[in-house]
Amino acid sequence: MKAREAACGVVELYQAEWCPHSHRVRQRLTELGLDFVAHQVPVDPAERTGMERATGRRSIPTLVLDDGTIVGADDEILAVLDRRFPETSEAARHRAKAVEEWPEWLRLAPSRTDGFVGSRSMAGRSSERRSEAMAEFVTVASSVEVAEGEMTGFEVGGERVAVANVGGTLYAFGNTCTHLQCSLASGELEGTTVTCPCHGSRFDVTTGALLRGPAQEPVQSYRVRVANETLQVEL
Numbered sequence: 001m002k003a004r005e006a007a008c009g010v011v012e013l014y015q016a017e018w019c020p021h022s023h024r025v026r027q028r029l030t031e032l033g034l035d036f037v038a039h040q041v042p043v044d045p046a047e048r049t050g051m052e053r054a055t056g057r058r059s060i061p062t063l064v065l066d067d068g069t070i071v072g073a074d075d076e077i078l079a080v081l082d083r084r085f086p087e088t089s090e091a092a093r094h095r096a097k098a099v100e101e102w103p104e105w106l107r108l109a110p111s112r113t114d115g116f117v118g119s120r121s122m123a124g125r126s127s128e129r130r131s132e133a134m135a136e137f138v139t140v141a142s143s144v145e146v147a148e149g150e151m152t153g154f155e156v157g158g159e160r161v162a163v164a165n166v167g168g169t170l171y172a173f174g175n176t177c178t179h180l181q182c183s184l185a186s187g188e189l190e191g192t193t194v195t196c197p198c199h200g201s202r203f204d205v206t207t208g209a210l211l212r213g214p215a216q217e218p219v220q221s222y223r224v225r226v227a228n229e230t231l232q233v234e235l
């Protein structure tokens, strides 16, 4: 949790209407009777420079409280709101109305404190089904253009693949987060862990294993090599 130097005196939510995690936060702000200003953000986290200038973050939802405290990720935001603001007498009625108007809401929030249960992509599945016999190395870049500690995303053979350079060793994995399909190559790489820029899911770049949700499935892992000074991924 961070805080702005100067409190702005109003609750601000960086969000997008299509984001179910943003919706959870909007719903809770409504239940608590808190007025807020909603800031819409670009779809691509790489383009959220204005948001980053204001909050230090590019992932949504991000909430700036009236005292300047900055909180990210819906579960954490809901926990902070619960600690700071008492349940209002109107809250239950707002929840009942939400379910009445939009039954799909039950899928997003079976109870106010339960975790989000949303749709999940099947990223990587097509590759998993690919047989060893069919696999072949495909050139994704004419030179090794992934600097140490960096990641780059490629589109090759209909697959979105990310390549990470960890201490001089290259690792290739599915570039589509299995939560809501954000680009992992736009996220943060720390050691062998990549953190999705959208809602913070974490994956091990060496295996594609899921380390932390909200995603519930791993991403595909690919073999990668440098041959004839080109970067190649086995598809």
Ligand code: FES
Residues within 6 Å of the ligand: 177, 178, 179, 180, 181, 182, 196, 197, 198, 199, 200, 201, 213, 214, 215
């Ligand atoms: S898209 Fe939600 S965590 Fe990656």
